Amino acid sequence: MPQTATTGNLENAQKIIIATSRYTEEHNAPALNLLEQFKLPKGSKQITVPKVAQMSVSDLTDGQDIVDEEDIGMTSVYLTSSEVGTKVILTDKLVRQSAENVFSMIGRQLGDGMARKKDTDVIALWPNLNGGTVFGADGAAMNTANTHGCISGAKANKFGNQLYLIHHPNAVATLSKQAATTADTAAAAGLTNGWSVDLLQNFYSGLRPINNVPIFEDGNIEKISGYDSGYGVIADKTAMAALTSVSTRTERQRDASLRATELVMTADYGVFELDDSRGAAVQFEIGDLATS
Numbered sequence: 001m002p003q004t005a006t007t008g009n010l011e012n013a014q015k016i017i018i019a020t021s022r023y024t025e026e027h028n029a030p031a032l033n034l035l036e037q038f039k040l041p042k043g044s045k046q047i048t049v050p051k052v053a054q055m056s057v058s059d060l061t062d063g064q065d066i067v068d069e070e071d072i073g074m075t076s077v078y079l080t081s082s083e084v085g086t087k088v089i090l091t092d093k094l095v096r097q098s099a100e101n102v103f104s105m106i107g108r109q110l111g112d113g114m115a116r117k118k119d120t121d122v123i124a125l126w127p128n129l130n131g132g133t134v135f136g137a138d139g140a141a142m143n144t145a146n147t148h149g150c151i152s153g154a155k156a157n158k159f160g161n162q163l164y165l166i167h168h169p170n171a172v173a174t175l176s177k178q179a180a181t182t183a184d185t186a187a188a189a190g191l192t193n194g195w196s197v198d199l200l201q202n203f204y205s206g207l208r209p210i211n212n213v214p215i216f217e218d219g220n221i222e223k224i225s226g227y228d229s230g231y232g233v234i235a236d237k238t239a240m241a242a243l244t245s246v247s248t249r250t251e252r253q254r255d256a257s258l259r260a261t262e263l264v265m266t267a268d269y270g271v272f273e274l275d276d277s278r279g280a281a282v283q284f285e286i287g288d289l290a291t292s
Helices: 007-026 092-097 100-123 126-132 144-156 169-179 193-201
Strands: 036-039 046-051 075-080 082-091 163-167 215-217 229-236 240-255 260-273 279-285
Touching (some): 075 240, 075 260, 082 092, 082 100, 126 229, 144 163, 144 169, 144 229
Parallel strands (some): 163 215
Antiparallel strands (some): 082 260, 163 229
């Protein structure tokens, strides 16, 4: 009896692909997950986010009127969304002759692709923060001194109290290498021994905050053209935003003459700069490290 791709086969394949792609996407877009999140209401094309200028407070004298008026400086940022998508063709032959792990691999690639697209959209915003003035420089390493300098600079410039720092794994590895010290030299490196030990024990699951600023790795950061360095970011959560109209959605459509099913993945979202005074790109070396 010839093999056929039954409805059950297709349902099972689709469920595996969708579940794997959603899990993969959710865990592979670190930059997107750190932004202020907005949801586009049904029936709306955009949302408006107001922005108010920084204000000052003056000393007062008893019995005298307040004469200094503050300019509210009200401006607005308009957030809209746009669609992105991709599709794969599941032929009847592929479905009936493939094991479940094949569909898991397809799902991982779909999820990786969607997460990478969303993440790189966010990364593209970073060089424009802080009026285009970056922390760090080409040739600078993400060592403890430079990392502390970025954090203190962000705090001195009042970026906000929900700061985070993201950079390439190779840059963060330079910091962790310096932290891989004995108790005697940890203090000389500007670290407490507890931080150093914790980092070594949990290097691949995340770093403890430095000066209350958590550090994240993002492998989607690429080298600046012509350089061996790349842009990370130090920013407050309110510096940038993500607007979601439709979260990642997967649908299928049967093509009988092709003897296949199209599996289509789409999303409708946008990422935006809300306040460029609340973040800055961070330029550090991200070249491959020695392995021997």
